[in-house]
Amino acid sequence: MTAAAHRPATLEDVARSAGVSRSTASRVIAGTGFASPAARERVAAAADRLGYVPNPAARALVRGGGVRLVVAVAGPGASVLDDPYVHRVVGAAARVCAPAGIGVALHWLPLGERSSLDRLAGDGSVCGVVLVNTTEELLEAVPRSLRGRVASIGIGSATVPSFDVDNDAGASEVLRHLYATGRRRIAMVSGPRWLPCSQRPVVAYRRLMRQAGMPERVLPGDFTAASGRAAAGEALRRWPDLDAIYAISDETAFGVIAALRDGGVRVPGDVAVAGFDDIPLAGMTAPALTTASHPVGRIAAAAATAVLDRRPAAPVTLFPSALVARDSA
Amino acid sequence: MTAAAHRPATLEDVARSAGVSRSTASRVIAGTGFASPAARERVAAAADRLGYVPNPAARALVRGGGVRLVVAVAGPGASVLDDPYVHRVVGAAARVCAPAGIGVALHWLPLGERSSLDRLAGDGSVCGVVLVNTTEELLEAVPRSLRGRVASIGIGSATVPSFDVDNDAGASEVLRHLYATGRRRIAMVSGPRWLPCSQRPVVAYRRLMRQAGMPERVLPGDFTAASGRAAAGEALRRWPDLDAIYAISDETAFGVIAALRDGGVRVPGDVAVAGFDDIPLAGMTAPALTTASHPVGRIAAAAATAVLDRRPAAPVTLFPSALVARDSA
DNA sequence: CTGAAAGCGCTAACAA
DNA sequence: TTGTTAGCGCTTTCAG
Numbered sequence: 044m045t046a047a048a049h050r051p052a053t054l055e056d057v058a059r060s061a062g063v064s065r066s067t068a069s070r071v072i073a074g075t076g077f078a079s080p081a082a083r084e085r086v087a088a089a090a091d092r093l094g095y096v097p098n099p100a101a102r103a104l105v106r107g108g109g110v111r112l113v114v115a116v117a118g119p120g121a122s123v124l125d126d127p128y129v130h131r132v133v134g135a136a137a138r139v140c141a142p143a144g145i146g147v148a149l150h151w152l153p154l155g156e157r158s159s160l161d162r163l164a165g166d167g168s169v170c171g172v173v174l175v176n177t178t179e180e181l182l183e184a185v186p187r188s189l190r191g192r193v194a195s196i197g198i199g200s201a202t203v204p205s206f207d208v209d210n211d212a213g214a215s216e217v218l219r220h221l222y223a224t225g226r227r228r229i230a231m232v233s234g235p236r237w238l239p240c241s242q243r244p245v246v247a248y249r250r251l252m253r254q255a256g257m258p259e260r261v262l263p264g265d266f267t268a269a270s271g272r273a274a275a276g277e278a279l280r281r282w283p284d285l286d287a288i289y290a291i292s293d294e295t296a297f298g299v300i301a302a303l304r305d306g307g308v309r310v311p312g313d314v315a316v317a318g319f320d321d322i323p324l325a326g327m328t329a330p331a332l333t334t335a336s337h338p339v340g341r342i343a344a345a346a347a348t349a350v351l352d353r354r355p356a357a358p359v360t361l362f363p364s365a366l367v368a369r370d371s372a
Numbered sequence: 373m374t375a376a377a378h379r380p381a382t383l384e385d386v387a388r389s390a391g392v393s394r395s396t397a398s399r400v401i402a403g404t405g406f407a408s409p410a411a412r413e414r415v416a417a418a419a420d421r422l423g424y425v426p427n428p429a430a431r432a433l434v435r436g437g438g439v440r441l442v443v444a445v446a447g448p449g450a451s452v453l454d455d456p457y458v459h460r461v462v463g464a465a466a467r468v469c470a471p472a473g474i475g476v477a478l479h480w481l482p483l484g485e486r487s488s489l490d491r492l493a494g495d496g497s498v499c500g501v502v503l504v505n506t507t508e509e510l511l512e513a514v515p516r517s518l519r520g521r522v523a524s525i526g527i528g529s530a531t532v533p534s535f536d537v538d539n540d541a542g543a544s545e546v547l548r549h550l551y552a553t554g555r556r557r558i559a560m561v562s563g564p565r566w567l568p569c570s571q572r573p574v575v576a577y578r579r580l581m582r583q584a585g586m587p588e589r590v591l592p593g594d595f596t597a598a599s600g601r602a603a604a605g606e607a608l609r610r611w612p613d614l615d616a617i618y619a620i621s622d623e624t625a626f627g628v629i630a631a632l633r634d635g636g637v638r639v640p641g642d643v644a645v646a647g648f649d650d651i652p653l654a655g656m657t658a659p660a661l662t663t664a665s666h667p668v669g670r671i672a673a674a675a676a677t678a679v680l681d682r683r684p685a686a687p688v689t690l691f692p693s694a695l696v697a698r699d700s701a
Numbered sequence: 702c703t704g705a706a707a708g709c710g711c712t713a714a715c716a717a
Numbered sequence: 718t719t720g721t722t723a724g725c726g727c728t729t730t731c732a733g
Binding site: 049050051052053094095096098099100101103104109110111112113114124125127129130131133134137138140141144145146147148149150161162164165166167168187188268294297298300301304322323324327328329340 | 378379380381382423424425427428429430432433438439440441442443453454456458459460462463466467469470473474475476477478479490491493494495496497516517597623626627629630633651652653656657658669
Binding site for chain 2: 709710711712713
């Protein structure tokens with residue numbers, strides 16, 4: 044453990060200090076190729092003595108590997124980068140990448156703009172891309188050269204493996220819970236129309252409603268609490284007989300509950316409310332939110348790992364969604 | 373706009389295509405040094421045609437600049453990396469770094485372990501470090517070679533500039549609000565004892581209580597809702613005459629409110645509760661949380677920018693905390 | 702098993 | 718104003 048010199052120690056320094064050539068030192072450090080036990084030990088000792096840390100940038104340069112993993116978030120505006128969900132993804136990815144000496148960058152992908160993806164593909168420092176909130180259009184625009192080092196959290200395509208929560212099963216479970224507890228006039232607040240993966244729960248909802256002979260009532264939202272507020276007001280106006288609202292995100296559900304409360308509607312007495320995601324605070328509010336928990340961190344870690352390892356991933360990897368029945372429904 | 377070739381275009385490709393030397397191309401692309409308008413234009417055209425993107429890794433290698441900014445979070449366990457606050461910091465940093473071709477890595481810094489910092493300093497690919505939740509001990513262990521490219525979100529030192537919210541003013545404002553609305557027996561739920569910057573509000577609290585001749589009642593917490601629950605129970609037991617609880621984080625405040633509710637104590641009727649941070653949901657709950665809003669994203673962005681630009685920052689940069697009076701207090 | 706040599710993509714003296 | 722020449726720190730043939 045040496046006081047870090049002003050200039051970081053290089054492999055050359057280690058080699059000299061160990062009395063071997065740079066190649067030998069490289070083989071030992073990288074753990075690749077042959078080296079005598081003696082050489083192995085001397086190099087290890089020298090590296091330790093000098094506080095040597097391999098430079099991933101130099102390594103990437105010669106290997107053509109890249110040094111950053113880009114989390115690319117599609118959306119109508121750059122403000123999508125402020126989303127807590129996105130931050131969770133970036134945090135999980137950064138954690139997975141750190142040991143490999145890989146950094147994470149956060150980019151906004153304007154909807155329907157293919158040049159951004161081309162730029163990423165043409166950047167030799169980019170080792171891979173994790174797409175968030177993708178559209179079919181964007182998926183089609185993924186350049187050939189990105190294949191094998193791109194993954195999507197959300198919908199995928201033939202060339203882009205998808206890592207996502209089992210939206211269909213999750214939504215169905217919540218809906219069945221609502222049904223089992225006697226709710227028959229269930230409205231749904233959906234995600235933004237441009238986001239395909241948020242349509243999955245809507246499809247499940249419609250199917251279930253039809254099967255049960257219950258009315259289909261879908262209102263558009265955008266994951267925010269504000270959109271939940273607005274949707275709840277609208278729902279109350281259009282369907283006074285309403286007895287449940289299923290929101291596609293917890294934030295939205297909280298907005299729904301707030302609007303209901305303002306309108307003098309009791310939750311769950313008059314109207315049950317369920318969310319989706321199970322954010323940390325979901326269990327602390329009054330009423331505590333009934334929702335489905337999603338392993339966002341694990342999903343992001345899996346996507347990042349697939350990209351890092353260039354491991355040919357299954358076309359679709361689904362993560363389980365688990366109903367958390369609390370007070371609101 | 374060329375379909376990204378399998379191998380990203382290099383400066384050499386651009387130079388050849390423009391009919392100039394690599395150096396000239398470099399000067400034009402990097403915007404440094406001289407170049408005739410003619411050359412300038414031809415290089416620009418070639419770069420555009422080839423979809424050329426400079427490779428930050430190669431650039432960093434020759435300039436000795438590094439390619440990753442490390443967000444190093446101190447704490448007793450690696451689980452500190454799961455914190456939403458940390459994710460916000462990483463997200464903001466990643467956003468600031470992306471245009472420069474710099475990635476962000478997330479590291480856990482075990483309390484009192486100096487070798488981690490030495491490793492970071494000895495890694496040539498690290499362009500800088502943003503410390504989160506630092507201690508004096510860790511600050512002292514910052515290697516010389518990191519000076520000028522390290523910043524702290526929290527307390528700082530002579531060599532490490534600090535970027536933080538004005539904890540003192542923020543806490544005072546909340547406390548004064550509590551006082552102004554008639555509260556006289558105010559308990560405080562503090563942050564973890566090992567975290568110096570979380571002691572600041574406690575100091576402010578003690579000073580104010582003393583000045584007003586009010587009792588000092590501090591209970592330890594750790595920012596989590598669970599610790600808020602526990603602290604509230606304890607507070608009720610020890611101080612039955614309590615009329616307000618000030619929690620050092622919104623999560624904790626929500627835990628406090630939940631415990632109070634469970635105990636049949638009305639908020640704010642019997643006991644007022646105030647938080648700290650103003651998380652997005654603070655305004656949606658019942659009662660809506662009175663708290664102080666903190667520009668976490670801006671703070672993180674400022675710290676990251678200071679490190680990136682190697683700009684000699686002021687020893688301490690304080691960001692304003694703004695009281696948001698809602699229903700809970 | 703080891704070392705010499707070439708080169709990843711780029712910048713920065715230096716000479717022309 | 719431009720091109721030539723050295724590297725940045727590392728891996729990787731290819732000879733020894």
